[in-house]
Amino acid sequence: MTPVFFSLLFMSLTAILPGATENGDQLGESVDLTEIIEQTNKDLPNLSHGDILENRNRNADPCTAIGCKWPKKGRLVKVPYIISNKYSPAQINFIKSVMSTFHGATCIRFVQRKRQKDFLHFFRGAGCWSFVGYQQGEQLVSLSDGCFYTPVVQHEILHALGFHHEHSRSDRDDHVIINFTNIITGTEANFYKRNTNNLQTPYDFDSVMQYNNFAFSKNGLATIIAKNLASLYFGNAQSMSSNDIERINRLYNCCKWKKNTLYSVNLESHTVNIM
Template sequence: MSFRKTSLSRVSFSSAFWGTYIVMKLVQSGPGWGPSRHLCALVFCSPQSEAAAPYEPLVMFGDIIVDPQVRNADPCTANDCKWPKSSDGKVYVPYVISNQYSTQKKSTIECGLRSFHTKTCIRFVPRTNQQDFLNITSLSGCYSSVGRRGNGQVLSLNRDGCVYFSVVQHEILHALGFHHEHTRRDRDGHVKILEKNIEPGKEHNFEKHNTINLQTPYDYNSIMHYKRCAFSVNGQPTILPIPDNNVAIGFATQMSPNDILRINRLYKCHRCHFKIVINHKSCQN
């Protein structure tokens, strides 16, 4: 299936993935939010797109920041987007968390960061004077660049709708270099994209990437998978699992084994760098 190129838009919330979280827990509801009579009402309720503040970056593919100079390219496959590995075999990713967050929400973010320490060689460390780092801040939605982009790259977790363990993991995976599961180059053998149900102007969220996949299978349980009614214009599915249409997608609450395996393969992590597993339930919202 092919999609024509569409103009990019600025979006306020990465609604395609967060779905139920945002509908249930958004504190300040705005125009476009509310109950739906359609088939997917209990699964996903999409807000209307709206203009972002002038200082906010261009967002494409729902929650991915795209440099205007490379907006039609896959910046992570076109360039080396990985964070550098240290001589000790670990990958240290400096970060700064804005003081916009409450103590509890900052703790949730930090718990999401630490969850990568348990089964990968990724280590998130508070920034001291490093040039490249993650600037975790509360802008108008949940979004990140794909891979390392240099300097203080924005990773937005809106404090009123995005600070959940699963959302933190999802956006961090983008920052480590990973795209959404349904945009894999081999997706057509696993899902059917129903273009007629996609909201006009949002078709670009379903374009395929020339992903390398790291010899891992398509994963319906990936935390990077969209819900079946993502960006639906009529409440009907936009993503249909095949051959079994009843397979659940988009409901992961934490990284799947394949998500973890991909990190370890991309960054060539050695098992001796994994830490003792923490109780993820203590991180849940």
């Protein structure tokens, strides 16, 4: 990616979106993550899979390749960050609060940047989006005013740590059916599979990385259907699932926190009529 191209791309993604709260009233409310991402990012054509900014200089290898993970020193993975001063105090505190949800159950530690050259920069751009995995240098995570909900911020941070969407994992065809006939024309690429490393973990309908049944639907009909239970409703996670946490620990070899416990979803408890 040339410097000129990146500058133009950055400018197109940094316009402030209007209409969101400034006083923090929305912070922490329950939310339909898929709807927030889809609506907030609808005018951002440079994103892939709904909320990912691709590094055009990197191939599509799964996130175990050299350079994809944030460096680990000792037992901890310290991820430096800065938060734009364009945010309100409530928004800054909310970002920090969501980052802290990673601290108790994983070896990830978000630390305020001092002089580190590689760091996350949470900025008030247009939409909710992130790169996938460690990029080196200043790594942008865009959180516009409409993104301030726990699952949305966790979702973008998980991208930055190296994780793709659940419904795009390499084995997804064993678990879901993608109904391309119901998908908005021009957004089909948001459902393409990625060459992911699934870390020997099961497909998780409760993952905060799972879009809901009607993501990018053009007609109100389901675009993602559970293969073994068509009436299953999913994509309404309000926080990281146990498997989301376990995957972080496996990817980053967080020995102290690694439980080697995989959690199965009670599918029957999620069934509704979606057809």
